[in-house]
Amino acid sequence: MKQRGRHRRRRRGRALRAALTGAALALTGAATLISASQATVADDPGALKPLTSAAETDALRLTEHRVPTAxxxxxxxxxxxxxxxxxxxxSADHTLRDAADCTAGEREALPVSPAATRAYCWDETDTDGWRPGAVTTSGDADEDGRWGAHRVVLSAWSRDDGTPQGGLxxxxxxxxxxxxxxxxxSALLAVPVDGGHDYRGLASPVTGMVWYQDKLLVTSAxxxxxxxxxxxxxxVQRATTAADAVGRVPGGWAAGGHRYVLPAIASYRLPDTDGAAxxxxxxxxxxxxPDSLVATEHVAADGDRPTRLWRYALRTATDP
Structure with a gap:
């Protein structure tokens, strides 16, 4: 039974890949808005105000751009x-430390209420200079909470390395x-360039991330x-050298010192308007x-517009 379930899950993944030829993410009509002032002055900001005009919903629409299969x-x-x-x-080469082995400073970052029932700390030598971001798990990827036979946690990290590109x-x-x-x-997030002859690092903090079937969706800044x-x-591609460079280098392929690199297969582009979300x-x-992707945006407390909350339908090739 486990083998059949695993096979069925991978077939669903292939179906989603096929759907990337069209609208893998389709905006539903249920986009909603909540005002920033309401959200900042009370725990209960009140009812959401639906966005109904074309101008409002057009600002939320994304256009798919596939990386060519070639x-x-x-x-x-x-x-x-x-x-x-x-x-x-x-090929795991690092281990998370149990709470008992965390430093006093690390334990101070744990929630006070409710208290954590189990806690871990990252390998300090591996995370030095990196900033943690979004987290997703195999519980998102598949309804049974596993990917194949494994329970998996994916944790995003970013680093500003001072380059014009903005980091990794x-x-x-x-x-x-x-x-x-x-x-x-860890695997470096990358974007293929030059017709697939090279790749660049994703120069953006990852503040949002969802693992859905065999796809990982990440936000960009x-x-x-x-x-x-x-x-x-x-x-996932293997790097062939441990060099700190990214992309094709003399004698092989580098991923900023990482053993693996994950090249993007597609992206979704914002509309070219001032109000794009x-x-x-x-x-x-x-x-x-169908299942949906819920999104929200960051608006500064002194911003002159409300914060929007909206969703996209996640459609597979078998959906009507």
Missing amino acids: WLDRLSAAMGDPVGVDTVLE ARVSFVDADDPGRLGYT AGDREALYVYDVER RPGAISLDRGTS
Whole structure:
């Protein structure tokens, strides 16, 4: 039964890949708005105000841009066959520390109420200079909470390295099968360029991230025309050198010192308007039909407009 379930899950993943030829994310008509003033003065900001005009909903629409299959195949031909989540987990080279081994400063960051029932701390030598971002798990990816035979946590990180490009972003793959020993390794998030002959790092903090079937959707920061990037967790490439560079280097391929690189397979672009909404946080809602991606944006407390909350339908190739 486990094998049949696993096979069925992977077939669903292929169906979603096929849907990327059209609208894998389609805006529903249920976009809503909540005013910033209401949200800041009370725990209960009141009823949401629906957005109904075309001008309001057009600012939320995203346009899909697929990375050509030929580009991805060209990368694979040069770097070697892609690997999936299982292979990445098997090569874990770091371990999360149990709360008892965390420093006093790290324990001070734990919530006071409700108290954490279990806590872990990252390998300090691995996270120095990196800032944590969004988290998603295999509980989002599949309804049974597992990816294949594993429970997995994905944690996003970003680093500003002082370059004009703005830094790097990565995702740590955590094997959560054994709560007593959480091993992990990381993959650099990248974007194919030059026809698939090279790639660049994703130069953006990842404030929102959702793992849905075999797709990983991540947000991008202001300054990037793309609002969301899409990655295939079963299309992870191995770096061939531990150099700090990113992309093609003399003698091989580098991923900023990481063992793996995850190239984007698609992106969703904002409309070219002043009021375009950039998703800052995203989450999965399985309570809708079809499943949906809920998004919100960050607006400064002294901003001159409300903060919007809206959703996109997640459609697969088998959906009507």
